[in-house]
Amino acid sequence: MKFFADTAEIDDIRELAETGLLDGVTTNPSLIAKSGRDFMEVTKEICGITDGPVSAEVVALDHETMMKEAEILRKIADNVCIKVPLTIDGLKTCKALTGDGTMVNVTLCFSANQALLAAKAGATFVSPFVGRHDDNGFDGMDLIRDIRLIYDNYLFDTEILVASVRHATHVLESARIGADVATMPPKVIKALANHVLTDKGIEGFLADWAKTGQSIL
Numbered sequence: 268m269k270f271f272a273d274t275a276e277i278d279d280i281r282e283l284a285e286t287g288l289l290d291g292v293t294t295n296p297s298l299i300a301k302s303g304r305d306f307m308e309v310t311k312e313i314c315g316i317t318d319g320p321v322s323a324e325v326v327a328l329d330h331e332t333m334m335k336e337a338e339i340l341r342k343i344a345d346n347v348c349i350k351v352p353l354t355i356d357g358l359k360t361c362k363a364l365t366g367d368g369t370m371v372n373v374t375l376c377f378s379a380n381q382a383l384l385a386a387k388a389g390a391t392f393v394s395p396f397v398g399r400h401d402d403n404g405f406d407g408m409d410l411i412r413d414i415r416l417i418y419d420n421y422l423f424d425t426e427i428l429v430a431s432v433r434h435a436t437h438v439l440e441s442a443r444i445g446a447d448v449a450t451m452p453p454k455v456i457k458a459l460a461n462h463v464l465t466d467k468g469i470e471g472f473l474a475d476w477a478k479t480g481q482s483i484l
């Protein structure tokens with residue numbers, strides 16, 4: 268299962284990349300606004316930190332303008348993945364871009380039928396938003412289960428990129444279901460390493476080690 272960082276904060280991305288656990292980055296217009304950085308500039312910087320796909324989202328709503336925006340975005344670096352919304356124009360743009368070898372992430376997916384359309388449009392990734400699905404009284408993980416089933420039924424190559432991940436249980440469930448990628452806020456990625464018994468164990472071992480009076484270095 269691949270781990271993407273869902274952020275445009277350079278320091279966080281750099282820190283995660285240094286662990287060797289980071290497989291890519293996703294951004295969206297809200298995350299760019301939050302970073303306070305210039306979109307093109309920060310995207311280029313992120314693409315230089317990771318070799319993995321870096322999603323950069325178009326903001327146009329019509330196919331022609333989406334294509335023009337994608338043309339500019341894909342020149343930033345070879346690992347840019349164009350993010351388009353799950354609309355008919357977004358799907359048309361996805362088909363055109365993937366047809367000539369550009370990676371595309373179809374975002375704002377909230378139903379299995381939408382995910383089916385994204386796969387038919389040749390999407391590299393589809394992004395179902397589990398947290399926002401939960402917020403609205405649905406079960407985000409049921410959506411992931413349905414998409415996995417459908418993609419396996421028809422052997423679609425589109426990767427399920429679980430987005431709007433809010434906590435470790437979303438990650439665990441995604442891994443159980445067999446989602447391909449989870450994109451997470453950096454704090455969620457780091458929290459996966461936490462366990463009270465790990466902390467307690469380290470404390471105990473170090474206390475006993477101190478009694479030996481030895482040192483490794």
Ligand code: G3P
Nearest residue numbers: 273295398399430431432
């Ligand atoms: O990048 C899209 C998605 O992960 C947004 O998450 O927390 O704003 O619902 P959230």
